[in-house]
Amino acid sequence: LLSMLGGTDEAMRDLVQGNLDEIYLGQYNEEFLELTNTTEAEAEQYYLDGLDLEAQYFAQYFLIENLTDEIKAEIVELYKDIYSHSKYEVGEAAKIDDDTYGVPVTVYPMDIIQSVFDEVSAALDEYNAGFSDEEYNEIISDEDAYAAYDAGWAEIVIGMVRDAVPGIGYLDPVDMVVQVQLGDDEYWSIADNDFSEVDATMIYYP
Numbered sequence: 001l002l003s004m005l006g007g008t009d010e011a012m013r014d015l016v017q018g019n020l021d022e023i024y025l026g027q028y029n030e031e032f033l034e035l036t037n038t039t040e041a042e043a044e045q046y047y048l049d050g051l052d053l054e055a056q057y058f059a060q061y062f063l064i065e066n067l068t069d070e071i072k073a074e075i076v077e078l079y080k081d082i083y084s085h086s087k088y089e090v091g092e093a094a095k096i097d098d099d100t101y102g103v104p105v106t107v108y109p110m111d112i113i114q115s116v117f118d119e120v121s122a123a124l125d126e127y128n129a130g131f132s133d134e135e136y137n138e139i140i141s142d143e144d145a146y147a148a149y150d151a152g153w154a155e156i157v158i159g160m161v162r163d164a165v166p167g168i169g170y171l172d173p174v175d176m177v178v179q180v181q182l183g184d185d186e187y188w189s190i191a192d193n194d195f196s197e198v199d200a201t202m203i204y205y206p
Contacts, residue, residue, distance in 0.1 A: 002036035002046065003189035011035060012093035012101040012180045012188065019190060020105075023050050024086040024202065051076045051083075061113075061205060062120065062157045066150045074158050078165075082112060085168045086202055099182040108170040109204040116164045117206045120157055127153055174201050 002022070004015055018032035028043040055075035059067045091104030131139065131149075139145045178198065179191040 002032075002038055002043070003183070003187040004035050005037070005187055007035070007188060009093045009095065009101070013090060013103055015180060015188065016093075016103045016105065016178055016190060017090040019195075020086075020088055020090065020198070022047055024083045024088075026080065026083075048076075051079050054079045059154075062154075063124070064150060064154045064157070066147050068151070071151065071154045071158075074154075078158060078162055081162070081165050082110065082168070082203065085110060085165070087170055088198075088202070093180070096179070101180040101188075102177045103180060105176055105178050105198060107174045107176070107198060107201045109172075109174060109201050111169045111171055111204055112161065112164050113203060113205050114171075115167065115169070116160050120160055123156055123160060124153065127156060171204055176201075 002015075002019055004011065007015070014032065014035060018028065018035065021027045022032070022043055023046065026044075026047045028038075028040070032038075033040060033043060052072070055072045056067065058064075058075050058079070059071070064071065087108040087110075089106040091106075093101045093103045096102050128136070139149045176194070176197055178194040180188050181191050182188055
């Protein structure tokens with residue numbers, strides 16, 4: 001998360017809006033870069049780092065054990081597409097005390113993972129049913145065979161989620177107040193716990 005040195009109520013709101021736009025949409029204008037004293041390259045790297053973390057979470061969630069660079073790159077591209085549909089609203093900042101501002105944020109959770117959850121579960125059962133017990137035992141006892149098995153499953157689930165992107169819908173909106181706090185370094189930044197709440201809400205995982 002990018003921080004800023006000092007600022008007005010409007011700047012506090014802009015800090016929250018700018019961080020969300022950067023992290024989820026990969027968008028950052030000159031005003032935001034100036035506000036946070038950040039280069040375009042640094043902002044782009046923050047965006048990519050966030051996508052990398054999402055790719056790791058996706059792999060863990062869908063039981064992809066061997067996250068190769070190639071598979072990770074596919075998932076990162078998938079999340080660029082998913083996150084382009086992010087929907088949220090940022091309200092006006094209000095001062096809570098000398099070290100804290102509250103900024104209302106409404107998040108509309110995306111339902112894409114929920115929409116494919118049952119199908120993915122059935123697809124995994126079907127995928128495993130394609131192997132006899134003997135074949136499966138051979139797969140799990142051979143590193144290369146298991147890597148191929150795992151990559152095959154990864155392609156299936158990535159494809160299913162990718163196919164669901166055009167039909168992304170939204171669950172009921174979630175209202176929260178994000179705190180912008182003054183740190184010991186005299187920089188203002190979004191509280192980590194509050195950002196974690198936004199991040200956990202943006203996409204609903206059953």
